[in-house]
Amino acid sequence: MDELTLIEKAKLGNKSALNTLLKENYNIVKGYIIKMTADPVLSQDILQETMLKAVLNINKFSPKAKFSTWLITIATNVYRDTLRKNKPITELDENIISASDNPEKIAVSKLEYAEIVKVIQSLPYDKRAVFILKHFNNYSYEEIADILNCPVGTVRSRLHYSVKYIMAELEKRGIVNE
Amino acid sequence: MSKEDKIINSLIDKHYNEAYDINVLKENKNIESLENKIEASVNKMDLLDDMDFSFDIDTLKIIEQAEQIQTRKNSIEENLYFIIASVLILSIFGVIFICIGIKSVIYFEIALICIMPWSLIPFSIYGLRGRQDE
Numbered sequence: 001m002d003e004l005t006l007i008e009k010a011k012l013g014n015k016s017a018l019n020t021l022l023k024e025n026y027n028i029v030k031g032y033i034i035k036m037t038a039d040p041v042l043s044q045d046i047l048q049e050t051m052l053k054a055v056l057n058i059n060k061f062s063p064k065a066k067f068s069t070w071l072i073t074i075a076t077n078v079y080r081d082t083l084r085k086n087k088p089i090t091e092l093d094e095n096i097i098s099a100s101d102n103p104e105k106i107a108v109s110k111l112e113y114a115e116i117v118k119v120i121q122s123l124p125y126d127k128r129a130v131f132i133l134k135h136f137n138n139y140s141y142e143e144i145a146d147i148l149n150c151p152v153g154t155v156r157s158r159l160h161y162s163v164k165y166i167m168a169e170l171e172k173r174g175i176v177n178e
Numbered sequence: 179m180s181k182e183d184k185i186i187n188s189l190i191d192k193h194y195n196e197a198y199d200i201n202v203l204k205e206n207k208n209i210e211s212l213e214n215k216i217e218a219s220v221n222k223m224d225l226l227d228d229m230d231f232s233f234d235i236d237t238l239k240i241i242e243q244a245e246q247i248q249t250r251k252n253s254i255e256e257n258l259y260f261i262i263a264s265v266l267i268l269s270i271f272g273v274i275f276i277c278i279g280i281k282s283v284i285y286f287e288i289a290l291i292c293i294m295p296w297s298l299i300p301f302s303i304y305g306l307r308g309r310q311d312e
Contacts, residue, residue, distance in 0.1 A: 038229065051240045156196075160186070163186075167219040
């Protein structure tokens with residue numbers, strides 16, 4: 001069943017269709033939130049609230065964009081609200097890297113990995129969101145502008161800033177050579 | 179904006195398959211090292227793809243939770259409408275009584291006492307018929 005049909009059914013109150021929609025987009029949103037927060041407790045809270053808000057407002061969703069894009073928009077807003085409320089963010093756990101089946105990646109030291117997480121977390125949230133959405137989710141500037149509700153030019157400059165910042169930080173920390 | 183900044187910005191746009199100023203890159207020949215640096219830096223960030231936390235969320239439970247919230251919200255709305263309607267009706271009666279005079283309240287009550295018992299007759303007839311049919 002395609003996404004549009006599922007959305008129509010979900011709007012009519014079909015629980016199964018709504019559940020399928022949420023399950024199909026679960027990993028995309030989870031990945032985005034995890035990269036944004038780097039915190040297991042916060043990620044779980046935000047994911048739960050995002051899903052709840054999506055279910056409550058399913059009738060407001062117009063299928064101009066993908067359902068996953070809409071969920072990411074909600075997740076971004078929930079995360080921004082959480083930051084405003086100044087929820088304490090726990091320290092980064094160095095063991096959060098999952099057991100990957102790629103031996104090359106396993107070989108990378110935990111220290112280097114932790115440094116990379118620190119670099120992304122030290123970016124301001126709006127710039128971090130742009131970088132994650134562009135680099136990992138491969139959204140276009142226009143789509144990111146819709147998600148973050150800002151002009152395309154702002155998205156472009158935020159990405160430029162983020163990449164330059166990452167380059168400088170990785171070089172400073174000796175992860176990438178000049 | 180410095181010349182190097184312009185080159186880096188164009189290279190970033192190029193890396194992410196977005197529209198970029200090709201003239202800026204054509205004018206400068208030593209952009210390869212900068213391009214490699216950008217590639218190496220952003221590719222390093224791919225390590226974040228391995229970040230995962232072992233938690234799972236029961237989506238069906240969330241749907242049920244949302245239903246409960248919706249039901250609660252609806253009942254609050256209904257109560258609110260009831261209160262508003264009651265206040266509105268009572269206010270209308272109040273205004274009418276003030277305009278017509280306080281004596282009319284007593285007349286209205288007497289009329290109500292006289293009419294109300296009669297209104298019960300159709301209900302009792304309907305009830306009796308129902309019993310007879312059984």
